[in-house]
Amino acid sequence: MAGIFAIAAALVLLTYGITPHVLTVALPLPGPHEAGPLSPPVNRLILRENGALLWNGEPVSDRDLALILDQHAQIEPRPVLLFTPDAKASYARVLEVLGMVRSKDLVDRCFRFSEISRYRHYDRPATFDTPAPAPARSESCSPLLKLD
Known part of the structure; x- marks a missing residue:
């Protein structure tokens, strides 16, 4: 009896095969006219609570930032x-950095x-789980698809 079940199972496996847990997608190969970066360049200027500056995650001085x-x-x-x-950064320091950028x-x-979307709702505590919507595209800068 076990032999009959083994033969039946082998026939079913041969007929239907083993289904892989993979989703295959055929993508077109890039041509020479499609070469370029996969995502637009985005530079992040971060001001920490203590007044320290980060450019794309690397600490910089005011002179380096200029x-x-x-x-x-x-x-x-x-x-x-x-x-x-940072939400707890000195307002004077924020204005100083904005002045450097404006100059x-x-x-x-x-x-x-x-990350200003986290301050959008005043009637409930801010949650950082909802991503910020992507800003509208503009003509004068590289397009921005999704940030966070």
């Missing part, structure tokens, strides 16, 4: 500049405050 902002202004199309001040003429369509 040089970086000069280089940032020369890139075409201009990458998006996301400014993320380089970078407060334009490509300048955005990051």
Whole structure:
């Protein structure tokens, strides 16, 4: 009896095969005209509670930031500049950093405050679980698809 069940099971496996747990998708191969970065460049300027600055996660001084902002202004199309001040950062320090960005003429369509959606609702506690919506595209800076 066991032999009959073994033969029946083997026939069923041969007929239907073993289904892999894989979803295969055939994607087109990129041509020479499609070469380029897979995601748009985005630069993040973060101001910590203690007044320290981070450029794309790396600590920088005020002098270094001025040089970086000069280089940032020369890139075409201009990458998006996301400014993320810590909620407990000094207001004077935030204004100082914004003044540095403004002095380089970078407060334009490509300048955005990051993570402001968490302060949108005043009637309930802020949750950081909902992602921020992607900002609208603009003509003068590289397109921004999704940030967070």
